[in-house]
Amino acid sequence: MLAAVPSSTVLGVDGYSVVVEIHTSDGLPGCAIVGLPDAACREARDRVRSALLSSGIPFPQQRITINLAPSNVRKTGSAFDLAIAVGLLVTSGKVRPDAVEDFGFIGELGLDGSVRAVDGIVPLVNAVRARSVVVPASLVHQAAVCGNDIRGVATLADLVDILNGDGSWIRPEHIALREPLNEPDLIDVRGQPMARWALEVAAAGGHNLLMTGPPGSGKTMLARRLPALLPDLDEQTAAVATRVHSAAGLLTSERPLVWRPPFRDPHHTSTRQAIVGGGSQSIRPGEASLAHGGVLFLDEMAEFPRQVLDTLRQPLESGELVIARAYATARLPARFLLIGAMNPCPCGEGMAPGQCRCSDVTRNRYLSRLSGPLLDRFDVRVNVMRPRPDAFFELADSEPSHRVAERVAVARDRALQRNVRCNADLAPAELDRYAPLSRVASSLLRKQMRYGLLSGRGFHRIVRVALTLSDLRKPDAPIDAEIEEEDVCAALELRPEKQFVEMVS
């Protein structure tokens, strides 16, 4: 007897369609699973056997061969349990073949016959080649996010009954997908006007931001308030982000959809794989992928190992990470806004005049941990100082996030009109077209270059940031309006190069 049941496995963040073939014949009773199963897949045999017996169904005493096709792709995880059980039910006649036609099955089985949740349900469901997909009851809401026809089932016994016409599927209810999250608000920040400007510009133009300052100056607090300024994820990005978070096992029934930009802040002791993704079995997404569509915050950036920081260059350039293994290559999405925070020197006091106690050697060694090419990725840099105690009490409230977010949304819209996702993506040729400089602005920049204070790449960086500032200041101007000196001067205040050079020299 032969049965074929659609299911799937996950590679990276994408599902891969798998057909579970069951073949039973006379001969010495035995059960073999083929098709490059990993340990969890192989153990399915025992789980399925106990689950069937616990549900009052005898395990066929025949020679059974289970093939997970295609046979040359590694299969991982316990999500095939359900499909294998269904296949056995069909071959042993407990369920009619036409009852399972056009159904896919995903789920792990407990020894008591219950159907258990698995990680990565979203990419799994996306990949199954069947009209309807049967999933564990606890995952119906998460699985339904992708729009397939989802049926849930709680136990194997229930499944047998339903397939034989007795009982009904558990259907996903219509729940509010976009529950408001509790994102920290910018209104909590006192003073720090330059830092707040920098956040607004970074959010509006998609510019990577580097904050330098002593401990306790509020860098982490500021970074956490960036996601609230960003607009909701568009459909496509939300779908990708949801897939990634599902593959990492981070979604819940209450929050099955990722619709707000994620905020990820890995600790500097994280391994390279934790940040970038990988792993020896299935290629699991790392922090960089989990930040897709949102913000990746590297606190104490100089403490991260250099190789870890270097691996981020690929996603910063192309928006994805290509992880190649001997048996497969996975492309993990990783398009994020990078925020870095660091101290100016090991003692942390290097910015207050006359306070730093570090020797030249230690300071230079500390600063040289960040490679030039990585620093080059930061369009905006700002020094964050500790607020003076009296200032802390005197200051008026800052603007709340939603007001800043309105301006940011308008600026981002203008970028879309320029056919890019955000201003930071504009190439130099497009900059010439969309960001012509006024006479004064142009002469200011030329003077900077003449005194060796600005390089060619720095020039384009300044113009991009000036364009974002211009979008924020004059949202109603035409999208290729001239950039004026206010915006160029403001961009120079926020620029990466000179401050940093001053710190090092």
Place this chain on the structure above:
Amino acid sequence: MWRDACAVALAELPEMTPARLNRLLADMPPDVAWEALATGDLVNSIEVNSKKLADALGRWRAIANRVEPLQKMERYAEREISVWHRYGLYLDRLKDDEHAPAVLFAQGDANALAAPTVAIIGTRQCSPEGRSVAKVFGAELAEAGVSVVSGLALGIDGAAHAGALESAFGALPIGVVGCGLDVPYPKRHTKLWEELKGHGLLISESPLGTRPEPWRFPARNRIIAGLADLVLVIESHEAGGSLLTVNEAADRGVPIMAVPGSIWNPACKGSNRLIADGAPPACSTQDVLDFLALELSYALPSSPGTAREAHWTEIPEADQVVLDAVGFSSTSTDEILLKTCLPLGEVAVALARLESLGLVIREEGWWFRVQATGGG
């Protein structure tokens, strides 16, 4: 020549210290000392009151019998380094100094010592203002014909000499260092060393090749104090190394002045305390020159910080608001934004305009205001 060569050879002995060299040369000239060392008679002529010294003498004797002083001297002759000691050429200024070094090495133009000298000292971890003030004092004193003496350390020392070297026809500056003349320290000041050798004088108590060991720096401070007609402290932390030089100066009766600094600046605590304890404040170069009873030979801009002429033209009100928000001591852009409540673009443009008029200066990311020349 032979005498100088012996002096060099003695100075280059391993484990030789200024104190020991002084003992050796206290009663006899270098050539006699060298020969006595080789034959072993030295043990009898000088008091040996520690075992360490006795051991060292033993080792030195062996070396004295192997090494040829004239050969050692070659390196110094090549680089035109003068060797000064009491039995040959020596500095008038240090002749009567109790703790004067026995042997000094100098490279450059000895005429620098003919002019009046002012030592400018201060902390290595100075504020941007302090650096600016040091540079201007250095430049103006040099223009007025005063040789600026300093230690070429980071911070104030380096800035003072940078200023002194800027003036094309000013008096030659003098640098006193704690390591060999061929070991620029700190590395960042290598260019400054070379410039000083070309246009000024570089002095050291240590022979060529000596590494900058920490104990050599306080030792060289006494030489700075000995060479100065006046010691000017620009910024010093509460327990700063410059205060040691001040003590050396006080011991030798050299007058001390200090530049008053902002009470918020920790780098000024020490120098402000000197003023509180009686050192006359130096609020301008003229104050220093008055103290030295010198007249400036021509009119200088009236206060530090004017690298360019500051023209008092009519400035628009918007810029005036920003100008008022910039203090005379380091102000950050953050503070300016908070005080004026203006958007970043307007403030940035106003600062750029004020900078081009010479009314504000940007140093190491901090802004500060500059006084305009009076009267327009």
